[in-house]
Amino acid sequence: MVFALDIRGLCKSFDRPAVAGLDLGVRQGEFYSLLGPNGAGKTTTLRMVAGLLPPDAGTIRICGIDALRDPVEAKRIVAWVSDEPMIYDKLTPYEYLEFVAGLWSLDAELAEARARELMDWLGLAPHAHERCEGFSKGMRQKVALAGALVHGPRVIILDEPLTGLDAGSARQVKRVLRERVAAGGTVIMTTHILEVAERMADRVGIIAGGRLIAEGTLDELRAQAGQKLSSLEDTFLALVAEQQAA
Amino acid sequence: MTAGSITWFANHELRLAWRDWLSMMTAGRRGRERIVAVAVAIFLVFAHLLAWYFVGRYVDVGTEPDKPALIVITGTVLLSWSLLMSQAMESVTRAFYARSDLDLILSSPAAARKIFAVRIAAMALSVIVMAALLGAPLINVLIARGGARWLGAYGVVIAMGATAAAGAVALTVLLFRLIGPKRTRLAAQIVAAVIAAVFIIGLQVAAILSHGTLSRMVFLESDTLVALVPEFDSLVWWPARAALGDLTALAVVLGGSLALLGAAIAVFSARFGDHAIAASGVAATGARQAARSGFRLRGAPRVLRQKEWTLLGRDPWLVSQTLMQMLYLLPPALLLWRSYGEGTGALVVAVPVLVMAAGQLAGGLAWLAISGEDAPDLVATAPIPRGLVVRAKIEAVLGAIAIAFAPFIAALAFLSLSGALASAFGIFAAAAAATAIQFFFRKQATRRYFRHRQTASRFATFAEAFSSISWAATAAVAVAGSWLALFPAAIGLGILAAAYWMSPHRL
Numbered sequence: 232m233v234f235a236l237d238i239r240g241l242c243k244s245f246d247r248p249a250v251a252g253l254d255l256g257v258r259q260g261e262f263y264s265l266l267g268p269n270g271a272g273k274t275t276t277l278r279m280v281a282g283l284l285p286p287d288a289g290t291i292r293i294c295g296i297d298a299l300r301d302p303v304e305a306k307r308i309v310a311w312v313s314d315e316p317m318i319y320d321k322l323t324p325y326e327y328l329e330f331v332a333g334l335w336s337l338d339a340e341l342a343e344a345r346a347r348e349l350m351d352w353l354g355l356a357p358h359a360h361e362r363c364e365g366f367s368k369g370m371r372q373k374v375a376l377a378g379a380l381v382h383g384p385r386v387i388i389l390d391e392p393l394t395g396l397d398a399g400s401a402r403q404v405k406r407v408l409r410e411r412v413a414a415g416g417t418v419i420m421t422t423h424i425l426e427v428a429e430r431m432a433d434r435v436g437i438i439a440g441g442r443l444i445a446e447g448t449l450d451e452l453r454a455q456a457g458q459k460l461s462s463l464e465d466t467f468l469a470l471v472a473e474q475q476a477a
Numbered sequence: 478m479t480a481g482s483i484t485w486f487a488n489h490e491l492r493l494a495w496r497d498w499l500s501m502m503t504a505g506r507r508g509r510e511r512i513v514a515v516a517v518a519i520f521l522v523f524a525h526l527l528a529w530y531f532v533g534r535y536v537d538v539g540t541e542p543d544k545p546a547l548i549v550i551t552g553t554v555l556l557s558w559s560l561l562m563s564q565a566m567e568s569v570t571r572a573f574y575a576r577s578d579l580d581l582i583l584s585s586p587a588a589a590r591k592i593f594a595v596r597i598a599a600m601a602l603s604v605i606v607m608a609a610l611l612g613a614p615l616i617n618v619l620i621a622r623g624g625a626r627w628l629g630a631y632g633v634v635i636a637m638g639a640t641a642a643a644g645a646v647a648l649t650v651l652l653f654r655l656i657g658p659k660r661t662r663l664a665a666q667i668v669a670a671v672i673a674a675v676f677i678i679g680l681q682v683a684a685i686l687s688h689g690t691l692s693r694m695v696f697l698e699s700d701t702l703v704a705l706v707p708e709f710d711s712l713v714w715w716p717a718r719a720a721l722g723d724l725t726a727l728a729v730v731l732g733g734s735l736a737l738l739g740a741a742i743a744v745f746s747a748r749f750g751d752h753a754i755a756a757s758g759v760a761a762t763g764a765r766q767a768a769r770s771g772f773r774l775r776g777a778p779r780v781l782r783q784k785e786w787t788l789l790g791r792d793p794w795l796v797s798q799t800l801m802q803m804l805y806l807l808p809p810a811l812l813l814w815r816s817y818g819e820g821t822g823a824l825v826v827a828v829p830v831l832v833m834a835a836g837q838l839a840g841g842l843a844w845l846a847i848s849g850e851d852a853p854d855l856v857a858t859a860p861i862p863r864g865l866v867v868r869a870k871i872e873a874v875l876g877a878i879a880i881a882f883a884p885f886i887a888a889l890a891f892l893s894l895s896g897a898l899a900s901a902f903g904i905f906a907a908a909a910a911a912t913a914i915q916f917f918f919r920k921q922a923t924r925r926y927f928r929h930r931q932t933a934s935r936f937a938t939f940a941e942a943f944s945s946i947s948w949a950a951t952a953a954v955a956v957a958g959s960w961l962a963l964f965p966a967a968i969g970l971g972i973l974a975a976a977y978w979m980s981p982h983r984l
Contacts (some may be wrong), residue, residue: 333780334859
């Protein structure tokens with residue numbers, strides 16, 4: 232099976248090990264949620280996958296492409312959205328998407344059609360020609376998400392994308408992500424909102440101390456934690472506590 | 478000390494001001510205090526030595542000086558005051574818009590009037606301390622060589638700081654009332670920059686028009702000006718007389734200035750809170766751009782360059798900061814224009830100014846393009862080789878420099894082709910070196926930290942300045958037709974090599 236994301240023996244240390252020999256496989260067309268306590272190594276892992284941070288050791292393959300040997304090819308099919316939307320205040324959403332399309336060397340007509348479609352989906356169309364400087368956090372996050380999706384990535388990596396969003400914006404973002412998965416895309420998302428992971432993710436990975444301590448569907452995780460009808464929150468806390476005790 | 482009292486607030490403000498200053502000097506790194514202290518000590522010794530050389534002829538000026546001496550001292554006071562006023566306006570604008578503690582202070586039961594009275598006084602104090610530190614080498618040398626009567630100069634420094642702070646508060650509040658909180662931020666920053674530039678440039682322009690030179694001193698000491706200025710008994714000379722040790726003048730100047738500051742505090746501190754609230758309520762509203770359809774995609778390097786130019790063009794504050802640097806090009810441009818057809822003598826004076834300006838402008842633009850990237854993750858995750866991104870950004874900087882300086886080179890070419898070539902080389906070298914130094918010392922930050930970019934690396938700041946000076950000297954000597962130009966060029970290359978060697982991003 233070709234994984235959308237295949238990580239083997241990934242290591243990264245700063246003052247102390249942040250990611251310590253992580254193995255992780257995410258299937259194509261899967262919505263995968265990566266959970267873990269603060270400082271578990273989730274963001275560090277995803278930043279290495281997105282090509283923002285070089286690992287100390289290990290391999291990263293994205294849809295079969297070695298991301299460390301051929302980062303440009305890997306980046307072509309990956310989108311990265313962080314919790315703090317990094318957009319240009321002085322550009323409009325339309326111009327921002329045009330800029331992103333230029334970076335990914337897309338065909339102009341196709342890119343514009345996609346951009347308009349995304350702006351419609353995310354409710355950005357009425358603000359398409361307003362500079363982003365006056366936008367709320369939710370609006371900015373939606374612009375960043377539209378930028379991530381405009382080049383039609385096969386793998387979308389999101390680090391806490393729902394932080395600070397109101398209920399309406401969060402619903403729009405979740406709907407767009409589900410539609411991407413339904414269309415065959417792969418979504419890998421970290422979140423602290425466990426209900427979101429519980430409802431949206433096909434599989435959940437729990438990471439602590441830079442290692443994957445549990446992985447599977449909600450039922451598989453419950454079984455692993457020995458808690459039959461508990462919520463993901465109870466299961467998550469039980470597994471993390473078990474790991475910390477060990 | 479009672480909590481909530483004036484002294485309690487003063488203690489709080491001074492502690493914050495001290496930590497801000499320390500953080501600025503050490504670039505926020507612990508354990509650097511000793512290095513900073515040594516650097517400051519070396520700077521002060523060097524400044525005193527320079528002052529010893531320059532102020533010698535004013536040591537013996539008595540309390541009844543001649544007019545040229547009065548003009549030079551008054552001119553120096555006015556020049557310094559304009560810079561202090563500019564600095565004070567920056568502080569006031571920051572107090573209105575950028576202090577993160579306003580919500581806390583204004584929502585507390587403490588009297589806002591007291592807090593803002595202390596805050597205005599603290600601003601005045603910081604301006605006075607800065608002026609005293611910068612003026613100390615000159616004044617200390619004058620005291621050492623001319624006697625204790627020169628202590629009066631410190632009194633004038635205090636008066637200058639007090640009036641600058643009072644004037645800055647009054648002017649900013651006036652802007653608030655006239656154009657509202659939304660526009661005041663930008664307007665105040667532009668006014669501050671213009672105030673700082675206008676007196677220096679005005680003196681140079683007057684010197685060029687009257688004597689064909691960039692030297693301000695030649696103009697200040699000229700017979701033309703001596704004939705135009707008021708008589709000896711005019712109030713205009715009182716600050717100069719106070720600096721020279723005339724105790725009556727000192728008492729009036731110092732007393733009047735402190736009274737003015739007191740009045741500004743009394744009048745404006747009560748309303749400062751309302752204005753601060755109005756300023757904090759100003760939400761940035763996105764301007765609407767003309768709707769258009771059809772993406773114009775011409776490859777990643779071109780969209781990167783275009784993005785840099787669009788962002789710069791749409792940010793009036795950054796444009797104003799950049800244009801202010803260009804404002805200093807007016808005097809050499811005027812000198813060139815005035816010297817047109819009179820040989821190439823003026824080139825030796827004008828060319829280094831152009832080259833210096835190119836280096837400084839390129840340094841600022843390079844910081845914006847390289848370190849001040851607002852979406853670094855987006856650019857870093859794009860499928861473009863990193864080298865291509867860097868190249869596109871460097872091209873954006875050098876392209877902007879080329880556009881800004883092409884008219885000057887064209888004008889020079891009419892005077893002297895070889896001079897124009899030497900200038901073009903100097904401008905390119907200074908701009909390229911400044912860009913390279915910014916690249917070596919890149920550190921991710923948002924664009925709003927543009928004004929504080931120097932704090933990221935003192936070494937980079939000094940390297941950039943000395944590099945520009947070296948290339949300016951190279952161009953000037955080359956314009957004079959001497960092969961000795963190779964020496965400053967070698968120094969410029971040495972500085973670049975040293976910057977690379979010291980760079981945290983060395984390969």
